Amino acid sequence: MDAQTIIAKRIALELRDSMLVNLGIGIPTQVANYVPAGIRVFFQSENGLIGTGAPPAEGMQHRLLTDAGGRPVTALPGASTFDSATSFGLIRGGHVDMTVLGGLQVDQSGLLANWMIPGKMVPGMGGAMDLASGARRVVIAMQHSAKGKSKVVKACSLPLTSVRPIDLLVTEMAVIAFPGGRATLLETAPGVSVEQVLAATEAELEVPQHVPPMSL
Amino acid sequence: MRTLSLADAVALIPDGASLMIGGFMGVGTPERVIDELVRQGKRGLTVIANDTALPGVGIGKLITADLVSKVIASHIGLNPETQKKMIAGQMQVELVPQGTLIERIRAGGFGLGGILTATGVGTLVAEGKQKVAVAGNDYLVEPALRADFALVNAFLADYLGNLSYALTARNFNPVMAMAADTVIAEADNIVPVGLISPDHVVTPAPIVDYLIAQG
Numbered sequence: 001m002d003a004q005t006i007i008a009k010r011i012a013l014e015l016r017d018s019m020l021v022n023l024g025i026g027i028p029t030q031v032a033n034y035v036p037a038g039i040r041v042f043f044q045s046e047n048g049l050i051g052t053g054a055p056p057a058e059g060m061q062h063r064l065l066t067d068a069g070g071r072p073v074t075a076l077p078g079a080s081t082f083d084s085a086t087s088f089g090l091i092r093g094g095h096v097d098m099t100v101l102g103g104l105q106v107d108q109s110g111l112l113a114n115w116m117i118p119g120k121m122v123p124g125m126g127g128a129m130d131l132a133s134g135a136r137r138v139v140i141a142m143q144h145s146a147k148g149k150s151k152v153v154k155a156c157s158l159p160l161t162s163v164r165p166i167d168l169l170v171t172e173m174a175v176i177a178f179p180g181g182r183a184t185l186l187e188t189a190p191g192v193s194v195e196q197v198l199a200a201t202e203a204e205l206e207v208p209q210h211v212p213p214m215s216l
Numbered sequence: 217m218r219t220l221s222l223a224d225a226v227a228l229i230p231d232g233a234s235l236m237i238g239g240f241m242g243v244g245t246p247e248r249v250i251d252e253l254v255r256q257g258k259r260g261l262t263v264i265a266n267d268t269a270l271p272g273v274g275i276g277k278l279i280t281a282d283l284v285s286k287v288i289a290s291h292i293g294l295n296p297e298t299q300k301k302m303i304a305g306q307m308q309v310e311l312v313p314q315g316t317l318i319e320r321i322r323a324g325g326f327g328l329g330g331i332l333t334a335t336g337v338g339t340l341v342a343e344g345k346q347k348v349a350v351a352g353n354d355y356l357v358e359p360a361l362r363a364d365f366a367l368v369n370a371f372l373a374d375y376l377g378n379l380s381y382a383l384t385a386r387n388f389n390p391v392m393a394m395a396a397d398t399v400i401a402e403a404d405n406i407v408p409v410g411l412i413s414p415d416h417v418v419t420p421a422p423i424v425d426y427l428i429a430q431g
Binding site for chain 1: 266294334384389
């Protein structure tokens with residue numbers, strides 16, 4: 001299983017029946033491919049859709065039905081559409097139960113940086129700051145390291161997305177939560193040892209006595 | 217409400233005007249108006265919109281044609297030309313969180329001075345902004361936004377200017393229609409009065425100043 005699949009499959013286990021969920025671009029989008037059987041989840045696209053479905057079959061695209069990246073999607077039975085004020089009212093107002101976002105850095109107190117690299121990448125924050133501040137639960141899908149450097153850091157060196165800590169970080173190596181503002185190792189990926197996680201992590205990690213493997 | 221030809225409607229817009237333009241990555245953007253702005257060569261425009269789309273799509277065409285001096289948007293990441301012009305100092309870009317942007321526009325159209333939001337507190341977005349505490353929570357004071365013109369795209373317009381929207385093409389359009397001195401609507405379909413049921417009118421006719429005739 002590649003890194004992205006491990007992350008997406010593990011995060012999908014956080015989904016519960018009837019949840020309203022917003023998925024960011026990239027790895028987070030793949031979470032929709034692994035919704036556990038027997039539950040119904042409402043996916044929001046912040047451009048104004050609840051009930052976002054898979055991309056349509058070739059030739060079935062509608063130019064006025066896209067996700068937040070502008071790609072054609074389908075609308076599932078029971079879908080609804082609305083304007084951007086309502087869409088962000090859903091996000092800031094605590095109606096979105098969970099958001100899954102990508103990350104550039106997460107620090108040991110759970111703070112997230114995911115919207116810019118000064119001088120290099122300034123795409124604009126889009127909806128990321130509203131989601132990180134407003135969604136009931138914030139889950140980050142992120143590769144553990146980039147170019148040999150840990151992205152799970154002591155303190156974010158990149159500009160923060162929000163001062164509100166995230167709830168859960170899932171990488172291809174580990175599941176990390178932040179109870180009491182301290183990064184705590186909850187699970188390791190199949191075939192990955194606690195020692196390997198610690199070696200790949202710049203942040204100080206609390207390690208409970210028992211760290212189970214992800215059950216994918 | 218008056219119906220105008222595309223060319224006459226766009227001729228109302230002077231160089232240097234501020235424009236709110238509906239759409240999200242080009243979906244729900246009044247594309248004919250954009251093409252006519254380029255054809256008439258309007259200069260020094262301020263564009264308030266969610267994003268600058270892609271080169272060759274929607275607002276991206278205004279960027280490519282060098283008609284824009286300032287952009288207020290939440291996302292420019294999919295248009296490398298916007299980023300290039302911003303870095304070169306040819307174009308001023310103000311990046312605003314998407315939820316804050318739409319709510320500042322809503323405030324502008326709904327007679328409010330601004331909004332209080334927790335989004336951006338403690339980040340670069342908070343720099344230079346007033347912060348207030350209400351009931352123990354910190355909020356940024358974000359001022360209302362208005363523009364000289366709102367350029368909106370609707371799926372249906374009737375002869376009076378009632379508008380309704382389709383699927384994800386609604387996005388910023390109905391909110392912007394409330395927040396500009398002059399509202400110009402381009403509709404995919406123009407239908408007789410009565411065909412849009414009152415419950416399905418999203419932007420009421422008195423809000424719309426000009427409806428562009430089908431070309």
